[in-house]
Amino acid sequence: xxxxxxxxxxxxxxxxxQLLQKGPISAGEIAEHFDVTKSTMSAHFAVLAAADLVxxxxxxxxxxxxxxxxVLEEALLGFAQxxxxxxxxxxxxxxxxxxxx
Amino acid sequence: xxxxxxxxxxxxxxGLIIAALLIVASVVLQLLSPSYxxxxxELRIFGVLTxxxxxxxxxxxxxxxTRRIGACGDPMVEQxxxxxxxxxxxxGGVAYAIVWMIAPLQYATAFAVGVxxxxxxxxxxxxxxxxxxxxxx
Numbered sequence: 001x002x003x004x005x006x007x008x009x010x011x012x013x014x015x016x017x018q019l020l021q022k023g024p025i026s027a028g029e030i031a032e033h034f035d036v037t038k039s040t041m042s043a044h045f046a047v048l049a050a051a052d053l054v055x056x057x058x059x060x061x062x063x064x065x066x067x068x069x070x071v072l073e074e075a076l077l078g079f080a081q082x083x084x085x086x087x088x089x090x091x092x093x094x095x096x097x098x099x100x101x
Numbered sequence: 102x103x104x105x106x107x108x109x110x111x112x113x114x115x116g117l118i119i120a121a122l123l124i125v126a127s128v129v130l131q132l133l134s135p136s137y138x139x140x141x142x143e144l145r146i147f148g149v150l151t152x153x154x155x156x157x158x159x160x161x162x163x164x165x166x167t168r169r170i171g172a173c174g175d176p177m178v179e180q181x182x183x184x185x186x187x188x189x190x191x192x193g194g195v196a197y198a199i200v201w202m203i204a205p206l207q208y209a210t211a212f213a214v215g216v217x218x219x220x221x222x223x224x225x226x227x228x229x230x231x232x233x234x235x236x237x238x
Contacts, residue, residue, distance in 0.1 A: 074188075
């Protein structure tokens, strides 16, 4: 559950999850919505995958991401969005998060 | 062992544990009633437990991604059905438990089955609508 809270604590990752609520999207399409580097974006995806909130599927050269959230996790996402849950410090925002654990 | 077979084993284990807990709970409640617990409390506790089981299973519905279902339809539609099913049944399970907690005992069964029935009906209607739309195209 700690992984889930960590994943939901970041506004970018929450926005990614909200995009995925509409349906599976490719990594490139998701990245277009954010003004961050490719490595930062893939680090965000890694955190979301580690928390088991998304599932990546390779279709040829494209990686498709699908939402994999339980009802409780979606409720937590809504709660975090509504009350602006943000544990991650601003210093960490621009750096890859993969090495945090 | 593949990831899929591991998750199947985990699902079977979870099902067995929940079934065992329900059996143990019903035996304990039966033993406690009527000497230590009134029949009403026994029925209400069992109703709340049943609602809880529905909630636990429904909670995991949107998280379950199977290749078979994902391959046979539009993934966007499939995801929306899973999310709708999960939310509908979770709310149905919560309502079922609440009804057993607060409704007068003589109406509790009817109300509880009614609210859960409505949530199941909503899911069936949603799936039927999607299937009908799919067969037209």
